[in-house]
Amino acid sequence: MATGREIAQLCGVSVATVSRVFNQPETVNEETRSRVLRVARELDYRPNESARALSTKQSTMIGLVWDTDHRRPGWRHPYLQDVLIGLKSALSAHGYHLLMLATSGDAREVGASLADPVGYVNMTRRHHLGGLVLIDSGSDADAFATFAQSGVPCVALDVPLDGPRATYVTTDNFGGAREAVRHLVGLGHKRIAMITGPAGNQPSEARVAGYRQALLDAGLVPRDSYLVAGDFYRGSGTAAAQRLLALDEPPTAVFAASDEMAVGAVLAARAAGLSVPRDLALVGFDDIEVASVVEPALTTVAQDKPGFGVAAAKAIMAMITGGEREEPVVLPARLVVRGSCGAG
Amino acid sequence: MATGREIAQLCGVSVATVSRVFNQPETVNEETRSRVLRVARELDYRPNESARALSTKQSTMIGLVWDTDHRRPGWRHPYLQDVLIGLKSALSAHGYHLLMLATSGDAREVGASLADPVGYVNMTRRHHLGGLVLIDSGSDADAFATFAQSGVPCVALDVPLDGPRATYVTTDNFGGAREAVRHLVGLGHKRIAMITGPAGNQPSEARVAGYRQALLDAGLVPRDSYLVAGDFYRGSGTAAAQRLLALDEPPTAVFAASDEMAVGAVLAARAAGLSVPRDLALVGFDDIEVASVVEPALTTVAQDKPGFGVAAAKAIMAMITGGEREEPVVLPARLVVRGSCGAG
DNA sequence: AGGGTCTATGTAACCGCTTACGGTGGAACG
């Protein structure tokens, strides 16, 4: 790799001038500038990022905090790849890379433990990262508070985060849920139940609120027995559906807070000898890939998955350059009607 | 962040000694070492990675080459997340991070274009990356040759790669396919067709070979008309199945080189009014998530997805420290019998 | 006692780039 010094020598200028050509082009004479650029091109010069980061105290990297191995070991993020696609392409546009931070493991590490927010913040400093994107990294409130207060720009996905340079991006969960339930109401359903996410989960709570609102709008009274908590995973959807179907007055329609749980509900209905959507209408949330493959295909509320990544990238970049907190981003939700709700 | 210099001053030693404490502990006196360590702990010292990389000419980062936006825009890797999980955890164990390299975008860049291997290699040098993991980055032979010959340690997933410090990891595609077809044979099928991947694709070719071998082993003659090419995606599976079902003597069983195509075949069978597995037995390959959700659930050849990441990490680390080429890794394949093949 | 060896540490150069500061020459000005 050619260095700035070599270029400087070949051009008969100082290294400072070479550096200026790339960082403050307007301050260097037109002619010498083009001379430097030409030589740089010939030598295929690329500034050394380590040196630049050391000197500048900032790299062109954003850290990704993504813990996989705590809580549910088998758990997979339903649309991580889409988020990454959006994130990567949006960051690329700014010349930034995405660094998937290692969790612990470094023997040299003085005291970082698994999923330790302090450890991540330290990594951020050590590598001069521009900021952090937090994706599904546990629902530990303390952890998030640590991130938010650390001063490093960070944006969380789907988890409210508030700090001097911390924000988050989420979907219009309320609106999406309301529309889903409205649709069910429009199909004539009166007994509509919901399988929620875990208590305290912000997106889930918003979806529940949307569900209630839609019921109230339609003059229906929400019943407590029609609200069963799940944990977003498939198994809990099956269990919840079983409980609902065992009620004296079982629902004719169920809105699940996630597609995974909706699939679980389909399985439960099938096992109970019920036909979806004839005996039980179902609507999910997320629009994950399996939603279109299940039989019947799932009616669901689609999230703008790459949009998460893009919005996160935008927010991070804005905070890096602007320095101030960005407003939270709320992405639109869109009802996708397929077979499971009983409408064409 | 505390620097080495501060520690040195507090301990009354030179920065060199502090550095040695962390890099060549045995060369420094027991007592001063513990003193330095204690102060380091108190100040929560972490060596600055940029500085270290600059000086050492190597960082603790591995680059990930993952092009999303060329060829099929909507395409998703069927199990990227699992690979990443394995990769990340294995790299973490060595204290390495995973850098998702930005594709183009950097205005400063002298001449890097999208999906340009040279660009990636340059990034590797600029960031002093330890090596590169190539995942599904096009089947462009030239591109791979460039990577392989660049001298940077790199390991590809599922694409043969050979160079001084380049290798790859793949599944036992031959064995897996042979076992799948054997199973079909064992169920009494005589007319077994296969939906292959694109021509030239190494895993696909190996699966075809396994398919042929299983037929020959059973004394069956492979027919050309029973070999239909797809492209791994769902749509091609549907199309291929339609062609197969339209034959004068349609197959009673089909082995698809990917689960996506198998799902497509299920759809085609369903559309043709055929029952799977009664009228048509199906076996896929990959064991992706939807495989267990389709009706009937897909019998398939499972790949060790996190194993890809783990093996890749191991190979990279070995090449970094060892300097020599590692042997390609072949992961075992495992037949998962579910409903679509007609066996319990 | 003098020389050799070994251990522990300091000194200083270096990695490659950025940038504050200062100097130079020519144009503009009074």
Next chain:
DNA sequence: CGTTCCACCGTAAGCGGTTACATAGACCCT
């Protein structure tokens, strides 16, 4: 013609580590 100003560029001091080399004792040996 002497100032002033500005555009342009070089000098050099970092950034925070690593490491080759030098140094200083301590210890051992003849």
